[in-house]
Amino acid sequence: MNTLTVPGLLAVQVVGALALTPILIGVMRQTRARLEGRAGGGVTQPWRDVRKLLAKEPLQAAGTGPMLSATPLLLITSSLVVCALVPLVGTASLATVPDDLFVVVSVLLLGTVALALLGLESGTAFGGMGSSRHMTIAALVEPTVLVAVYALSIPVGTSALSAIVAARVQDPASVVSPVGLLAVVALGIAVLAETGRLPVDNPSTHLELTMVHEAMVLESSGRDLAWLEVGSWLRLTALLGLLVNLAIPWGVATTLSLSAVLLGVAAIVVKLLVAGMLVAAGEVFLAKLRLFRVPELLAGSFVLAFLAVTASFLIGGAP
Amino acid sequence: MSGVSAGIATQLVLAAVALVAATLAPARMRSHVAGAACAGLGVAGAVTGLVAMSGGNPGAGLQIPVTLPLGLPLEPLLLAPDRLGGVFLALAGAVAAVTAVYGIGYATGPAASRSGWAAFAVFILGMQLVPAASDVVSFLVAWETMAIGSTVLLLADHGARSEVVRATQWYAVMTHASFLLLLAGFAVLVAETGGTSFATIAAAGVSGTSASVAFVLLLGGFATKAGLVPVHVWLPRAHPEAPSHVSAAMSAAMVKMGVYGVLLAALRLLPQGPAWWAGLLLVLALASALYGILQASVATDLKRLLAYSTTENVGLILVAVAVALLLRGAGDEPVADVALTAALLLTVSHAAFKTVLFLGAGAILHATGERDLDRLGGLAAVMPTTSLTFGVAALGAAALPVTSGFAAEWVLLQSLIHGDGRDDVALAILLPITVAIVALTAGLALLTFVKAYGIAFLARPRSPAAEHGHEGGRSMRAAMLLGAAAVVGLGLAPGPVAAGLAEAVGASGIEVVGVLGVSLPAVDALLDPVALILLAAIVLAPVVVVHLAAARRAPRRDVDLAWGCGGVRVSPRMQYTATSYAEPLVRVFDDALQPSRDVEVSHADESRYLVSQVRFRQRVTDLVADRAYEPIVRATLGIGEGARRIQNGSIHRYLGFSFTALVLVLLAVTW
Numbered sequence: 001m002n003t004l005t006v007p008g009l010l011a012v013q014v015v016g017a018l019a020l021t022p023i024l025i026g027v028m029r030q031t032r033a034r035l036e037g038r039a040g041g042g043v044t045q046p047w048r049d050v051r052k053l054l055a056k057e058p059l060q061a062a063g064t065g066p067m068l069s070a071t072p073l074l075l076i077t078s079s080l081v082v083c084a085l086v087p088l089v090g091t092a093s094l095a096t097v098p099d100d101l102f103v104v105v106s107v108l109l110l111g112t113v114a115l116a117l118l119g120l121e122s123g124t125a126f127g128g129m130g131s132s133r134h135m136t137i138a139a140l141v142e143p144t145v146l147v148a149v150y151a152l153s154i155p156v157g158t159s160a161l162s163a164i165v166a167a168r169v170q171d172p173a174s175v176v177s178p179v180g181l182l183a184v185v186a187l188g189i190a191v192l193a194e195t196g197r198l199p200v201d202n203p204s205t206h207l208e209l210t211m212v213h214e215a216m217v218l219e220s221s222g223r224d225l226a227w228l229e230v231g232s233w234l235r236l237t238a239l240l241g242l243l244v245n246l247a248i249p250w251g252v253a254t255t256l257s258l259s260a261v262l263l264g265v266a267a268i269v270v271k272l273l274v275a276g277m278l279v280a281a282g283e284v285f286l287a288k289l290r291l292f293r294v295p296e297l298l299a300g301s302f303v304l305a306f307l308a309v310t311a312s313f314l315i316g317g318a319p
Numbered sequence: 320m321s322g323v324s325a326g327i328a329t330q331l332v333l334a335a336v337a338l339v340a341a342t343l344a345p346a347r348m349r350s351h352v353a354g355a356a357c358a359g360l361g362v363a364g365a366v367t368g369l370v371a372m373s374g375g376n377p378g379a380g381l382q383i384p385v386t387l388p389l390g391l392p393l394e395p396l397l398l399a400p401d402r403l404g405g406v407f408l409a410l411a412g413a414v415a416a417v418t419a420v421y422g423i424g425y426a427t428g429p430a431a432s433r434s435g436w437a438a439f440a441v442f443i444l445g446m447q448l449v450p451a452a453s454d455v456v457s458f459l460v461a462w463e464t465m466a467i468g469s470t471v472l473l474l475a476d477h478g479a480r481s482e483v484v485r486a487t488q489w490y491a492v493m494t495h496a497s498f499l500l501l502l503a504g505f506a507v508l509v510a511e512t513g514g515t516s517f518a519t520i521a522a523a524g525v526s527g528t529s530a531s532v533a534f535v536l537l538l539g540g541f542a543t544k545a546g547l548v549p550v551h552v553w554l555p556r557a558h559p560e561a562p563s564h565v566s567a568a569m570s571a572a573m574v575k576m577g578v579y580g581v582l583l584a585a586l587r588l589l590p591q592g593p594a595w596w597a598g599l600l601l602v603l604a605l606a607s608a609l610y611g612i613l614q615a616s617v618a619t620d621l622k623r624l625l626a627y628s629t630t631e632n633v634g635l636i637l638v639a640v641a642v643a644l645l646l647r648g649a650g651d652e653p654v655a656d657v658a659l660t661a662a663l664l665l666t667v668s669h670a671a672f673k674t675v676l677f678l679g680a681g682a683i684l685h686a687t688g689e690r691d692l693d694r695l696g697g698l699a700a701v702m703p704t705t706s707l708t709f710g711v712a713a714l715g716a717a718a719l720p721v722t723s724g725f726a727a728e729w730v731l732l733q734s735l736i737h738g739d740g741r742d743d744v745a746l747a748i749l750l751p752i753t754v755a756i757v758a759l760t761a762g763l764a765l766l767t768f769v770k771a772y773g774i775a776f777l778a779r780p781r782s783p784a785a786e787h788g789h790e791g792g793r794s795m796r797a798a799m800l801l802g803a804a805a806v807v808g809l810g811l812a813p814g815p816v817a818a819g820l821a822e823a824v825g826a827s828g829i830e831v832v833g834v835l836g837v838s839l840p841a842v843d844a845l846l847d848p849v850a851l852i853l854l855a856a857i858v859l860a861p862v863v864v865v866h867l868a869a870a871r872r873a874p875r876r877d878v879d880l881a882w883g884c885g886g887v888r889v890s891p892r893m894q895y896t897a898t899s900y901a902e903p904l905v906r907v908f909d910d911a912l913q914p915s916r917d918v919e920v921s922h923a924d925e926s927r928y929l930v931s932q933v934r935f936r937q938r939v940t941d942l943v944a945d946r947a948y949e950p951i952v953r954a955t956l957g958i959g960e961g962a963r964r965i966q967n968g969s970i971h972r973y974l975g976f977s978f979t980a981l982v983l984v985l986l987a988v989t990w
Contacts, residue, residue: 014858054865057873061881063779065699069875073862080858081851096833096850102732103846106720113719113769120773120895123696124881128895131773135766136903139616142762143755150736150754158843159736208884218882223869227862295907306751313740313747 002258006092009256010084016265017083017241020272021233022046027273028280029204035284046233050226058222063123068219071118072227078111079234088241089264090253091162091169099161101149105142108194111231112138119216126208130215133291137193137200137212140295144190144302151183151308152246161242168249175249178315182308184247189301191239196232197279199289199297210288237272240279244271326367327381327398327451333360334444341436353436354423354794357443361419364412364447371405371451372823383457394516396460397453402823403586406663407450407579410670413805414572415443417798421678422564424792425685429475430562442468442568449576454516455505462501462576466494469573472565473557486553486560493553497543501580504536508588520588530589534596537584545577547637548607551630552944555614558626559690563681566622570629571674575666578636582662585644586824594745597644604641605753608634608760610943616767617905617912617939619692619897621680624771625673628716631760632669636662638753639731642738649743653841656826658734661727663820664813668723671809672715675802676771679709682795683775686788692897694782695775701788704796706776708803713768715806718761721848723809726837728761729846730817737842763904770900779891811848813837898937905939914939 004012026043033040060068085099085107093099112134119131153159155174156167167174174180193200201212208215217228245252251267253260289297337356344352383396400408422430422439429435445464452458470491477483509515511533512523525533543550554574558566581600585592611630618624639662646655680690682705689695699706715722735754740747780786790796809816814831821829832838836847905914917936923929966973 054869055873057876059878060875062877062879063697064881065777067777073859073866076862077855077859080862081855084854084858094850094854096836096845096847097854098845100729100844100846102729103720103851106718106725106729107851109717109765110719113714113717113765116769117773117777120769121777122881123778123891123894124883125893125895126882126884128778128900131769132895132900132903135769135900136907139759139762139766139904140907142765143758146732146758146761147751147755150751153736157737159733160844222873223866227866291903292906302755306755309751309754310747313751 003256004258004261005256006094009090009092009253009261010094012261012265013086013088013090014080014084016089016268017234017237018080018230020269021230021237022050024237024272024276025233028276031277031280032284035281046229050230053221053226053229054223056222058220058224061122061219064121064219067114067118067121069224071114072220072224072231074114075111075231076227076234078107078114079231079238081107082238083234085161086238086242087162087165087245087252088238088268090256090261091166092253092256093160093162101153101159101161101164102146104161105145105149108235109138111235112194115213115216115228115232118220122219124218126211126215126218129209130212130218133212134216137294137298140298141190141193144186144298144305145194147302147305147309148183148187148190151179151186151305151312154309154312155179165245165249165252166254168246169252169254172249175247179308179312180246182304182311184243186301186305186308187246188243189297189304191243192279193294193298195236195239197236198283198286200294202288205288240275241268241272244268244275322370323367323399324381326363326370327448329363330360330367330444330447333363334440337440338437341440342433346431349433349436350423350426350431353440354419354426357419357422357436357440358416360440360443360447361412361414361416364443365409365416366412367447368400368405368407368409368412368450371400372402372409372819374402374405374823393456394454394514394519396457397516398448398451398457399453400451401453401587402825403582404450404453404579406667406820406823407575408447410575410667411443411446411450411572414568414670414674415446417674417802418564418568418571418678419443420801421567421681421795421798422562424794425564425681426562429478430472430565432475434471435475435562438468438471439565440468442472442565442573444468446568446573446576450579453518455509455520456515458517459498459502459505463498465573465576466498469565469569470494473561475562475565476560480560483560486556490553490557493543493550496550497540500536500540500543504533504540504584507533507536517583517587521590524591525589526591530592531596534584534589534592535599538581538596538600541577541580541584542603543577544574544580545633545637546574546607546630547577547603547633548610548630549943549947551607551611552941552948554626554630555618555623555941558629558677559620559622563622563677563684566626567674567677567681570626570677571670574629574633575670578633578640578662578666581637581640582824585640592644594645594648597641597648598745598749600637601641601645601749601753604634604637605756606634607631608638609756612760612763612767613908613911614939614941616763616770617901617914621683621690621692621695621771621775622677623690624692624767625676625680628764628767629669629673631764632665632673632716635728635731635757635760636665636669638757639665639734642735642750642753645746645749646734646738649739649746651739653828654734654737654739656821656828657730657737657839657841659824659826660817660821660829661731661734663824664723664727664730664817667816667820668715668727668806668809671723671802671805672712675708675712675799675806676716678795678799678802679705679712682791682799683788685791685795687782687784689782689784692771692774695780695785696778696782696891696894697776697780697785698788699776701786702776702790704790705799708799709776710772711803711806713772715810717765717768719765721807721810721852723806723813726810726813726817726846726848728757730813730837730839731757733839733842733844766901766904770897774895774897774900778894781891781894781896811835811852813846813848905937911942912939913942 253264448461615627
């Protein structure tokens with residue numbers, strides 16, 4: 001009786017992510033503000049922002065077209081699907097839509113592309129600039145992500161995320177194996193780049209020339225902007241959640257019993273908030289890299305991922 | 320008479336009808352009549368191909384006994400596609416039908432002339448007979464028919480633009496180099512086995528040095544047709560200059576005959592090859608994929624971009640083939656079968672989306688006279704159908720869900736990550752490199768097609784021509800919609816498609832799951848795009864409810880200007896162009912692309928410190944073409960110049976040559 005179904009678990013993940021995400025962003029901003037000696041807006045400020053934006057009218061500049069209203073919905077759909085698929089709370093997955101990492105990456109990329117098209121559609125210099133930078137980074141992150149996934153998938157023989165995380169829960173030794181560590185570090189850098197955090201992009205910049213993500217959404221307002229913000233925050237939640245569950249797999253529900261799921265929810269909330277605070281604290285000490293130094297960072301993370309793969313072949317993981 | 324032989328006979332008859340229609344129909348009706356006949360020819364090919372694919376009657380086909388009075392050991396000509404040939408016949412037929420329909424509305428001027436339509440019919444027939452041929456002689460005849468038809472088509476606009484002649488020269492030379500290599504390769508096989516039919520050659524099981532020589536020669540010939548680096552140089556020249564329905568057919572179908580040839584050689588004629596064959600193919604294919612997409616991502620000519628992307632896609636297809644051969648050699652049959660299926664899925668998917676992309680480029684050219692992305696923009700408003708279909712096809716080319724490209728690339732990646740490199744050092748090194756390059760290729764493809772679609776269709780028009788664009792005729796729109804439907808359809812139903820293709824190539828372990836999904840038990844993976852869409856719809860539903868409620872309370876409001884930092888200048892010249900979009904990438908890959916940049920600053924007359932104009936010019940050339948081919952071209956021209964010296968126009972000298980030749984012949988005869 002006290003068990004959930006798989007769709008139930010996914011619903012918990014999606015609703016939980018939607019509820020937690022603004023808080024996570026609030027905690028990250030508040031941490032940063034306190035460390036910089038500012039008072040900050042409080043952890044619920046992002047919530048209030050979204051509510052305010054949803055009530056306001058969106059403006060449409062002359063010459064912009066359908067992407068202005070389509071992109072926000074595309075982005076949030078892609079982010080919500082990713083939240084449903086990624087094993088945040090538990091490792092169960094639907095039979096017909098397994099949480100295959102290639103599918104997850106492709107769904108994420110759909111959101112990336114929608115954003116890039118939104119940037120181009122505005123017909124301004126800033127939009128095109130943001131879009132071009134955004135796609136360049138996305139193109140260069142792709143090899144790291146796929147090779148890191150490849151490294152993680154070799155020991156378990158599948159690219160399904162839930163299987164990878166479940167294997168790590170059962171065999172904690174694999175978490176600290178060189179293969180696991182290298183792949184997770186590589187994936188971590190890729191996640192920072194993919195979600196537009198420092199040192200790749202500065203989410204709180206107000207200078208148009210340094211913007212990447214913000215430049216693309218300059219023309220959006222009202223509920224369009226609300227969905228865009230929530231959509232990109234959700235990407236952070238999902239990817240950071242995946243990363244912490246790979247690095248510290250304990251607490252993830254491997255069964256569907258109610259108690260395990262509750263424990264899973266509590267575990268991921270704690271893990272995410274702590275990870276968010278650590279990321280925010282780290283960002284205080286970081287400056288944004290010059291755009292043309294970013295490829296070097298990404299090349300570094302690619303090398304780590306590549307080493308992880310060859311290591312798993314040559315020193316051999318579990319067959 | 321079996322279905323296949325009836326189908327092939329129908330194609331021959333329809334080709335004759337198309338030729339007659341093209342030559343006799345009055346100019347006013349020519350495009351309609353000849354286009355319809357060509358479309359019929361394509362449909363006949365597609366149906367025949369599907370029948371041959373299902374493999375109901377193996378070996379059935381049209382047999383034409385020939386006896387040449389030369390005493391050569393020729394077996395009868397046999398037009399009997401096997402199941403793999405059926406796949407490529409169906410593909411060529413479908414592409415031909417769609418492009419012919421498009422041509423009805425699109426072809427004007429020289430492309431709609433008698434020779435234009437006649438050459439199109441010959442080209443289609445040749446293309447459909449290549450995979451049907453079951454012996455060396457008919458294969459080579461069909462191959463040459465295809466080459467000649469396409470060369471004539473390529474020349475269509477030679478009166479209007481001088482580049483066309485250059486492009487045709489390149490194409491003619493490369494395509495005949497390809498033919499010569501094939502002739503040599505097949506000659507080795509025929510000499511070894513003593514038979515000209517594929518069945519005889521395959522049964523003989525050629526091995527050793529002669530097999531390797533034959534394979535390398537055949538690979539060279541087929542790679543030239545398929546557009547692999549470094550013999551890709553004709554693609555970026557020929558595709559932009561040909562009429563667009565011809566470039567679509569060339570890129571989507573004709574190039575695939577090179578892929579078919581590689582499969583024919585590696586799977587049917589010489590199946591027991593050593594591992595280094597696969598290694599060689601893999602290296603060529605990876606280089607093509609990466610180089611092709613890198614050039615495509617920095618290209619600003621839309622059709623040149625698409626041509627380079629063809630090199631990339633053919634590279635990916637052959638990566639799958641090479642990995643399949645490697646894994647088969649290592650004894651990993653189940654995963655090899657998945658890779659082989661991926662190769663065919665990629666082939667079919669590329670045919671679908673590249674047809675639409677070239678037809679879309681043609682519609683843009685038709686409406687604006689522009690191929691240069693830097694002068695386009697804002698076309699979504701004036702060309703909605705083209706925008707929709709091009710957008711769908713661009714998603715396919717970027718391998719995003721839920722298009723055919725996504726399903727195909729997913730299967731490819733699954734096969735790559737499940738190849739076991741633990742016992743095999745070569746695999747342990749090659750597979751991660753392959754995954755990395757495929758991933759980088761996928762990332763750059765994403766940027767390339769965001770650029771192609773976003774710059775051409777979104778934002779504001781960058782030239783008056785783009786501002787006054789208009790939609791093409793009904794047949795053009797119908798053809799593009801048909802192609803786009805195929806891109807989505809193949810993406811939604813990967814299961815039946817993959818299962819059918821796997822069966823045609825003799826791969827097992829590809830199963831249909833649910834109604835349309837594909838399951839790969841060998842690698843423990845499953846993809847059901849319809850279920851993915853349902854999941855997306857479920858999570859989107861509440862968002863839409865909130866969205867609509869908010870929209871009722873606060874409707875959208877139009878304002879004049881986009882954000883300009885407080886400025887109010889809104890010249891379309893301030894937008895990003897295709898060149899600027901790819902600029903960060905050009906910098907990142909500076910060493911590989913070696914662009915040349917000129918900045919010219921002219922000063923105002925009054926003072927050196929005032930700038931009146933800045934000109935910026937950037938050129939990215941094809942380094943392979945420059946470095947590898949220019950010396951050859953120069954040497955050839957040098958020999959030509961030298962030869963000119965012995966023919967100085969003096970009649971005495973020519974009489975002297977004739978006399979000498981006569982004496983030599985007499986000597987030779989009487990010796």
